[in-house]
Amino acid sequence: MPDSATHTGIASAPKLTAAMWKAGTLAISRGTGMAAQMAVQIAVGALAGPAGIGALQLHMAWGSLLGELVGAGEPTRALRDHSLNSQQGSGLKRGLLKASKTILLYSAALGTFVLFLVLSGLAETLGLSTGSLLTSIIVSAPLFALTRLFAETLKALDHALWAVSLENSIMPLVILGTCALIALEVVAVSQALILASAVGGLLLGLCLMIISVRQRWGSTRANGAAHTGDGSDKNNPKPISVRGESLHFWLNGLLNIAFLQLPFLIMPWLVSVEEVGRYAVAHKLLNVITTLLILLSAVYGPKFARAAATADSAGLTTLLGTTQRISLAIFVPAAAIMLILAEPLATLFSLDEGSLLPLLLLLCGGQLINAATGLAGVLLNMSGAAHLEFRLLVVSWLATTTLAVPLGLYAGATGIAGAIAGGIALRNVISYVAVRRHIKSFGAETP
Incomplete structure (x- = not known):
């Protein structure tokens, strides 16, 4: 037994090193993007001027x-499902077309609603701008959703760095x-032009994806034919399908954004x-670090999905532990x-x-718990337990809001x-407890 344990430890070291290298390249890519931003x-x-920055x-x-609203949870589903049928080119194409139609349908509904607000005069009553800013936001909403859909698909197909x-x-x-071009006086500066360039950049990125x-599609079709002779791979595991899962994917995405923006939603009412x-x-300084942790989901989300589809409880435990070590x-x-x-940073920002x-x-104390528990929430979403993640998000969101109001007024x-x-800390601790119990359920189901 000691020899076996030693061998396992030696074998796992190169895997952890490779994982750290992949995480490092993703961090460099994300860091480059942040520098550009x-x-x-x-x-x-x-x-x-400030008006241009504010509008952007x-x-x-x-x-x-x-x-995220018009995305209807389809990007999360794409990450999970396409991680499992990556050898089936036709299935990949059908899934993406169906998801894209859903996003465009919800986008059309959103556009119709906004048009009603503008034509009825309610937009001005509600204090909404009806100029270039509102136009750019409405046009960008489906582009953001489709970009996430295809980015998550690329991650599922093990092209995380490119995505x-x-x-x-x-x-x-x-x-x-x-x-x-504006600086060279080729074109005149305007808020509309800057917003148009943001929309154009989003569209270009989507086209490249x-x-x-x-x-x-072409390579997966060829691989599928090589496996079975008819363009399909019968050995691919099936995605775990749970009733109401799409709704929970959708709500989880919205709640995650709400949780991230919570302090800025309530602070104007409580502090100067x-x-x-x-x-x-x-928040922005710490976000530089936490963004790097989020990038790990691009690598480990598909791995969670594949292990869950085969009820590999030991594999899920190992993968979760790896994300904990890398995050820390x-x-x-x-x-x-x-x-x-x-202190120098405080001086820098006046x-x-x-x-x-x-x-x-x-x-940092709260985020240390986040790092120590690894990608527990991602594992829940990828393994048929999005409903658990939703309940945990609701509990932690309500608890945080309940605490923030009196503490904000006092301190x-x-x-x-x-x-x-x-x-x-609460969210991640209860997610970790829930995910450990969830992993054990896979072991209980395995004969």
Whole structure:
């Protein structure tokens, strides 16, 4: 037994190293995209002022939120299902066409509703802009949803690096190109032009993803024919299908966005603008690290789905443990460096001395629990337990909101940071407990 254990430990080391390398390349890709996005903020600010930055930020925030709304949970389903039928080119094509039709149908309903608001005059009553900003948001919503659909499909087909690169880099590069034309006085600066470039960048990225997936159709069709002689692979496991799953995929996506934006939804009612700004700096700094953790789902989401489809409880346990180790390896040193540099960072962002560190300490505490529990929520979504993830999200969202209001009134941004950290910790602890029990159910079902 000791020899076997030693051999297992030696064999797992190269796998962990390979996983860390893949995570590192994804982090570099995402980091490049974030640098490009930061450059966009600087360029747009220099050319169009704060109004230009604000319009672009509203376009991104509302476009992505409405994109999640019209997406109807189809991107999450694509990541799960296409991880299992990657050898079936015809099945891949049918699934994507069906999902795309669903997204376009919901987008048409959204567009009709907005048109009704504009024509009836309710848009102005509600304080909604009816100009280029509203137009760009409505046009972008289906593009955001379709981009996520094809990006998740590429991740399911083990092209995570390419998907992440297209998702995060194409739009900012197109906007920067437009800013260069404005700076060279080839075109005149306008808010409408900057928003149009954002829409154009989103469309270009989507087109490149569609081309990449279409190339994959041909190769999967050939592989399927090689396996069975008739273009299908009978050995592929079937996706786990649970009643109401699409609705839970949909609601989970919306609740995740709501949980992420929760402090900014309630802070204007509880604290001063200065406190909002102080919290926003801490949030954005920590978001640099947590975004890297989210990228792991691009690699391990498909692996979770494949292991769950074959009721491989031991494989699921191993995969979850790997995500825990990688997450901690990324988070702990990065958070330590950020905490050490808290005072210089406060000075850089024009904050008072000692005002940033308490927020970072609280938020890092919550995110440490997030890293330590790995991708528990992703595993639930990929293994037929999206309904459990939904219930946990509702409980943690309500608990966090209940805590945030009194703590925000009592201690301002620091109190809200404590509530958010507590909510993050609660969400991840109960998700981890739930996922461990869920994994055991696979073992019980296995003869």
